Amino acid sequence: MMRGPHLVCPAGSLPALKKAVDHGADAVYVGFKDPTNARNFAGLNFTDAQLAEGVAYAHRNGREVLVAINTYPQAGQTSHWHRAVDRAAELGADAVIMADPGLLDYAARTWPALRRHLSVQGSATNADAINLAHEHFGISRVVLPRVLTLPQVEYVAAHTPVEIEVFGFGSLCVMAEGRCALSSWVTGESPNTHGVCSPAAHVRWDQHGDTLHARLNGMLIDRFGKDEPAGYPTLCKGRFDVAGDTYYALEEPTSLNTLSILPELIRMGVAAIKVEGRQRSPTYTAQVTRVLRAAIDAASQDRYSVRPEWQRELTAISEGHQQTLGAYHRPWR
Amino acid sequence: MKLTLGPLLYYWPRQQVLDFYAAAAHWPVDTIYLGEVVCARRHELRTADWIALAQDLKTAGKTVVLCSQALLESAGDLISLRKLAEAGFALEANDMGAVRVAHEAGAPIIAGPHLNIYNGATLDWYASMGAVGWVPALEMSAVALRQLLAERTCTIPTEVFAHGHAPLAFSARCFTARHFDLNKDACEFRCIEHPDGLPVHTRDGQPFLRINGIQTQSATCQSLWHDLPDLAASGVDAVRISPQAQYTAEWIAAWAAALAGTAVTPDFAAWQPEGVSNGYWHGQAGLAHITGSTR
Numbered sequence: 225m226m227r228g229p230h231l232v233c234p235a236g237s238l239p240a241l242k243k244a245v246d247h248g249a250d251a252v253y254v255g256f257k258d259p260t261n262a263r264n265f266a267g268l269n270f271t272d273a274q275l276a277e278g279v280a281y282a283h284r285n286g287r288e289v290l291v292a293i294n295t296y297p298q299a300g301q302t303s304h305w306h307r308a309v310d311r312a313a314e315l316g317a318d319a320v321i322m323a324d325p326g327l328l329d330y331a332a333r334t335w336p337a338l339r340r341h342l343s344v345q346g347s348a349t350n351a352d353a354i355n356l357a358h359e360h361f362g363i364s365r366v367v368l369p370r371v372l373t374l375p376q377v378e379y380v381a382a383h384t385p386v387e388i389e390v391f392g393f394g395s396l397c398v399m400a401e402g403r404c405a406l407s408s409w410v411t412g413e414s415p416n417t418h419g420v421c422s423p424a425a426h427v428r429w430d431q432h433g434d435t436l437h438a439r440l441n442g443m444l445i446d447r448f449g450k451d452e453p454a455g456y457p458t459l460c461k462g463r464f465d466v467a468g469d470t471y472y473a474l475e476e477p478t479s480l481n482t483l484s485i486l487p488e489l490i491r492m493g494v495a496a497i498k499v500e501g502r503q504r505s506p507t508y509t510a511q512v513t514r515v516l517r518a519a520i521d522a523a524s525q526d527r528y529s530v531r532p533e534w535q536r537e538l539t540a541i542s543e544g545h546q547q548t549l550g551a552y553h554r555p556w557r
Numbered sequence: 558m559k560l561t562l563g564p565l566l567y568y569w570p571r572q573q574v575l576d577f578y579a580a581a582a583h584w585p586v587d588t589i590y591l592g593e594v595v596c597a598r599r600h601e602l603r604t605a606d607w608i609a610l611a612q613d614l615k616t617a618g619k620t621v622v623l624c625s626q627a628l629l630e631s632a633g634d635l636i637s638l639r640k641l642a643e644a645g646f647a648l649e650a651n652d653m654g655a656v657r658v659a660h661e662a663g664a665p666i667i668a669g670p671h672l673n674i675y676n677g678a679t680l681d682w683y684a685s686m687g688a689v690g691w692v693p694a695l696e697m698s699a700v701a702l703r704q705l706l707a708e709r710t711c712t713i714p715t716e717v718f719a720h721g722h723a724p725l726a727f728s729a730r731c732f733t734a735r736h737f738d739l740n741k742d743a744c745e746f747r748c749i750e751h752p753d754g755l756p757v758h759t760r761d762g763q764p765f766l767r768i769n770g771i772q773t774q775s776a777t778c779q780s781l782w783h784d785l786p787d788l789a790a791s792g793v794d795a796v797r798i799s800p801q802a803q804y805t806a807e808w809i810a811a812w813a814a815a816l817a818g819t820a821v822t823p824d825f826a827a828w829q830p831e832g833v834s835n836g837y838w839h840g841q842a843g844l845a846h847i848t849g850s851t852r
Contacts, residue, residue, distance in 0.1 A: 297676045297679075299701045299702070299707075300705075324675070324679055326678030326681070329678065329682055347653070347673075348653055349652070350629045353652060353653035353654035357653065360682075371729030398728050399727065400729070403627065403673075403726060404725065404726040404727075405843070406726050412842040416673060416696070417675070441842055443759055443763065443844075444759040445759075462759075463760060464757045464760065465757070465759070466755055467736070467756075470760060474730075474732060474768075
């Protein structure tokens with residue numbers, strides 16, 4: 225059997241990390257409990273002791289732990305990000321995932337033996353960008369932003385010696401990661417600066433008769449009738465008015481699902497398939513890891529087809545129970 | 558402080574673009590940025606046309622900088638980029654790939670606002686790659702900028718996006734095509750019908766964003782007009798005015814007068830009817846409008 229790409233799964237907590245390992249992840253990615261990672265949500269992420277335990281658990285099972293330090297170090301506070309890299313190295317992480325050139329440079333000089341991955345927040349959409357980070361900071365892998373079509377992924381993969389990691393499943397960020405300031409425009413805090421998008425502290429729900437209003441720092445992101453499921457007011461997934469039409473002007477609540485194109489991704493030589501969702505529960509991590517493990521193993525052999533039960537399981541945990549191939553699929557609108 | 562004219566972020570008819578820059582040749586701006594930052598499908602002016610325009614404006618006495626696209630995806634995008642980098646002008650890099658291509662071509666680099674420079678070490682690295690100027694991320698506050706300038710070791714000048722609709726995000730999806738229920742590759746170039754983008758309002762009628770092809774901008778105009786004294790005090794060397802379909806000449810004249818110390822009163826109600834924002838500069842939500850110093 226051909227060895228398939230690594231399955232890289234999310235863990236917002238130690239129980240989720242263990243679920244990922246137990247259900248077949250090759251690597252688990254995590255972050256610290258602070259703004260150094262792009263999922264800086266209350267109640268999530270790892271203390272040093274939890275990371276040490278997680279690394280030990282993963283290593284006992286022959287798996288890896290990758291630490292995301294993928295926000296942009298803010299002026300005057302860069303020592304905090306440096307310390308995060310030091311902690312990841314000291315606690316035995318297998319790689320750090322970073323976006324900022326200054327921080328990549330620090331990691332390469334201070335911990336040369338610690339593998340460096342270029343985060344999706346680094347917005348590297350072409351081989352020149354990836355190769356620059358390879359030449360200067362020795363990155364061994366890049367996580368591609370979810371803006372490329374399948375042929376573009378293939379073209380990039382063919383023009384860089386760096387391993388390619390692509391998103392395989394999860395909530396879809398419609399903007400090029402690292403290139404979106406919508407959250408800070410409305411709330412003052414963004415993924416790049418604070419590791420958050422549409423932060424919960426700014427969310428307000430108002431009931432007006434039968435209608436529920438979802439506001440972010442006072443801006444109306446959507447309103448829901450009594451029979452409509454109310455989604456979290458992520459600001460790009462709201463309904464707005466454009467020239468008299470009210471609709472999801474930027475993005476519907478939907479999840480990326482690549483089950484149908486896994487063989488193509490494998491044929492292109494992608495090194496890793498990433499699952500989004502450090503903010504989700506350990507149960508989510510377990511379910512999606514189990515399905516993707518089975519699917520990647522099957523797709524690495526001949527005669528692959530998507531099994532209906534995989535599709536059912538993933539649909540159940542998709543945002544709005546809707547799925548898309550996103551930018552991989554060119555006619556996406 | 559110097560005054561610069563940022564790249565045109567919209568898709569205007571060819572003659573409108575040529576007329577705009579023919580006028581700009583006589584405006585009191587030191588530097589003019591040219592080129593297509595947003596979308597490769599916008600071809601009223603092709604790469605060779607932008608380079609020819611750059612030569613004309615250089616002859617007219619302007620410093621000219623060519624600009625890279627912010628999202629570089631296809632092989633064609635990279636071919637255009639190489640032509641820009643080899644044209645004999647500085648290149649505003651808005652992507653790491655553009656940094657590499659400009660570096661290889663020996664072109665001086667302006668580190669653009671979409672490179673995400675938030676700390677001194679990162680600015681120093683771009684300077685080591687050949688950056689001769691830089692533009693902070695739109696969301697950077699005055700306090701953060703001062704901290705960055707204090708911790709950097711390079712001395713390249715700082716240019717702030719001081720006036721225009723804030724370019725906030727880039728996507729794989731074309732929101733203008735989506736609005737008209739068209740595929741991105743068959744968009745019918747509808748952006749050309751919306752010279753300042755398409756306004757997006759909340760369901761209770763508040764101006765929120767504007768969609769400009771694959772780019773999302775602020776509905777309001779980010780304007781640091783009232784923060785001018787603080788800009789100079791914060792170590793800013795140049796202020797960038799971003800082209801709009803109307804009143805750009807008037808704004809340039811007003812900013813130039815203000816920089817020269819003349820008292821001027823822009824007609825905000827007529828020139829910027831959707832309102833202005835300056836929250837980012839004050840460390841708040843970008844859409845906020847702060848009057849008076851908060852520091």
